[in-house]
Amino acid sequence: ASMNTIEFSLRENNTGSFPRGLSLMLRSMGKWIYDMNPFEPLKYEKPLMALKARLAEEGSKAVFSPLIEKYILNNPHCVTVEMQPDPEKASRDEAAEKEILAKVKSSMTKEDLAELARATEELRLKQETPDPPEALRSVPSLSLRDIPKEPIRVPTEVGDINGVKVLQHDLFTNDVLYTEVVFDMSSLKQELLPLIPLFCQSLKEMGTKDLSFVQLDQLIGRKTGGISVYPFTSSIHGKEDPCCCMVVRGKAMAGQAEDLFNLFNCVLQEVQLTDQQRFKQFVSQSKARMENRLRGSGHGIAAARMDAKLNTAGWISEQMGGVSYLEFLQALEEKVDQDWAGISSSLEEIRRSFLSREGCLINMTADGKNLKNSERFVGKFLDMLPTNSPVERVKWKAHLPSANEAIVIPTQVNYVGKAANIFETGYKLNGSAYVISKHISNVWLWDRVRVSGGAYGGFCDFDSHSGVILIFILSGPQLVKNTRHI
Template structure:
């Protein structure tokens, strides 16, 4: 069967897209006018998605709540959570759903044909025939509901989306992005919060929620996308016969309105919450925001990303430098959002003061006018252009299938013009055009048109307000108390009854026959053999080289690995500082701005990291390495060696002014990152109490590093302190970047390897060889059990420990346990019953283990759930089908396809960990052989790590105080 033979569809366009090595089709479903875009190619990792235009008319989060709830049971799959059942038992390489300001998208991906078909089936049934019309309990669980345990209880509000968005609104950076969009487009869908504002979510009625689904979740308002190596005609025929043909055409008014341009710029002020003990000084966000035409302008779509780099994002860029020099903000950056109908370009000064607003605007305008008059630095434009083009050609999105990212990007045009899905993913010609424009005044004209003469812009101040969270919580509590007082006894009894009924609904097991309706692969469908790692250890003149012979399409992936065994434990945070400043300061031959441009013109990026590698034969041993990674087109490989050599051996650390700038920027960013990713922060900190490897990671990237950064930010203010810091960095370079510490890791083909040995030897000879006093990386851990208070509205709760210290050895079945706990015991008790947005567990090969919650309204309740986990496992009951689900889910996580760079990293990790293929295969067989009895035996592992009783929480003052006895230390995450 050919696509051309399908009577149900009209082919709007068919052509080859060489940029993507794909045959493209644009179709329309004749009966419903559903839009279909196809990219047929030889990619094994297949992608399907269905999306809908879903413009909200308020901030109740209706679109977001529907995204959650349609995945909670459907006509053919009537169980309470088909999404979870799929995650448990699918070989998916991606499975999720996303709510955007103007659309909702349901994408899936899998390399397995049968699995792909199953996922597509469940998702299509979910969006078109959800169970949300059968019971309001789905809406209450995922959206919001009033909650009262008994008639004397306080009236409260709970719900997964409600708590998720309380977490989102706890991040000032997230609030800023939201308010910028709202300020520029107040009369459109972008003037509302599609995810839901916690202050308004509880205004959404069940009836309005259902009406939203009826209106927008119709084939006539749908966008269907298929990518990869599959029988496209067969898939289209299936979609038509089973779903699209069952509907008639419906006129759906979902067009995204265009905001009329402002006649003059506007100023907007909004508050965000800080703790009572926080300072209001240097805590304001200043932003200069401009509307940038239409996302359908394919040239401007990319051009402004290049301007973003050249004007502000790059170190030393003119706007960033001018504002920092004037002391306006610790962290100055720009953002370009081209994923909406009218893109936004913003210049942001973080940790500034409100009174600096006028000077902020004046400085930006002066710099822009100067750029127009004197011309933008051509090298900066070429660097930004080269970087974007490299990323586009490489198409390496890590664990995310590239077909998925293409599918999401096409909405940037397709959503606003049915005939233009490909203009941004087919970009080679656009890059070629822009290269020609660098020598002219095209980019300068963009500045004049959109950043200077444009009246459609705002200046937004996000200002700190002490105790705003507590104030809002108190107002809501008062409002709920007044509401409860207004209720009759019968109405109160009704809420109590409905609270109990909801919990009974949540706790009632699904009908086993309904569970079997979720399609499931067989054990025989799973690969029995573990993926082979690939490396060959070579050497030339004493320099060790690790070679991964892998086809990379002309891109070399080069990593310089330096053993950190000769530094002291106290040096770890300084090593992390070193990682941050390298490439960001002047060197012998470059200013830091020129260096950054040179890097992006010559390479696809140079990045640093500090990694720990556990010895597979003795998990008490581990190595710590300082790594510099480069990706580069093969023709520029020699430049990569030269640039890294320049950075490691010629950096000038005695530029006090520049050190202050970097510390200020890092402090501002990390203070936000630690709280917004509180689950990772808490888990790393909790494990650092007993695990030397986790202690290292915390000292170089977690709270341990942040505390050192706080100290250094003060120390660098004095001449003596600045001198001490720079001398420490010079000393570390001489300790770390030495030939005897070096391993050169290269991923590419044998042909591309040809020049690597000689260049590696030359590189090693340029490293430090002078005598120096070496340290000894010995780690001592201490259990602290800390709580870190933030101005947020939710908790991140972790209980951690180590099972290997109790004599237990890693078992491949622990991967099954991770899936099972994350989507059964923890999911049911933490998310479904507790209302937290997320929950997870981890069990590393070195024994480090943790239970963690994410955006959690509770604290003590979650700790109690953790405590009962091993009892649950000891009494675990499940049939073979359920066990198979967990096995498939674990294999899916293990077998995610790797990019060429990912394969190289897999080989490097195996080498550094002294891994043996027979042990990896043994662990896989343990995973595949997991039984009910195996799961029960793993209760011992949970008991073992829980015995350490390591607790770390990031959360609100009131919840932490309620459980004060858990903690030895309580302090603010970000100290005043």
């Protein structure tokens, strides 16, 4: 499984949003700066084949055990670092800082204080004074002529396999097949929404009748480049009802397309949602992550909270990843021991509610030949799905109460935001909203909040689907002053 994962990663060479050419250049630098062949780090085929041949001949234990013993178990060059929390450190640091400032101030004359005030005012004026045109012209920038008028269009062919819509994108992918299976979640009961993230984790990290969760994970690693399951929620422009789907995403070499779809079916239909102790671990892990997110990503928590007050899609997302979700996890941690049968039954109800061909969508990307060869495996996978959901569709229509609120957490950063739905004021969508939101982020908030106000940052975000515009600042001590700018 490990070898397949490494080989898949090398062949796919997926650098995400990072420029692929720059990634290759940086990879070659390790050799190049020492006057060695810069292309050597980019050539993985022969070393990989040699390692695979050695593993086949000697076995993984003979290859890796001596290395583990030499460089890990018997390595004398090691150190253990233990960090202990000190709840009084912040207050001691603050007191020490105040003492230093008091000493500095007491040593200053009236003239020194006046000069400091003058220099501070001079700095403020410089920060708030716009740069002259000649200075702005010296900054490299793009003109409208540099931006192509025609957008990049992804080739899309809409087809049908066994009554299910299939989107196919004929692109060069280095022999990798990328696939998404999308299921409609509109039959799910509203009260089951907070269980969705844990349900998705359970599909990947609980075993089947014949495979433990470790064996299932290893099988996925041997046969594919990875499988993920997650919910997707979005408002739909011009409609009140949101889009809410369950997405199963996977990728594999084209020659293993059959294995990929067989594993899709295994994860969706064969995983047994009955392991109480594993599920309790998921709950504890999720609760710890959410508590940590409150401190480290307070702006995301606040944004989700405001979005939930303004549209249904935002409310659904907040139920699965905001403060409401954390409160649900805190109660669920005790409920796992008290009513596991009920929770397990709810997990199965979630599976029954969305798992059907009705409302299903398949999305595939590969070159034309591999797309054609994969169609029979898609058909076989769809044949194994139920035709219809036994659960009736429901209508979600919920918002958090529209009121100002504050959440108190132990952090030195204040996350402050305001939000509104500009579609409700009569605004019709056009390009101006994108320009305005960029101007607010990169000019207004940057100059007044970051440069002059000393805040850690600020940004503006506009959702063209719902019409919600969010303005945020990440502020330190000067909270009241900086909040005026939003």
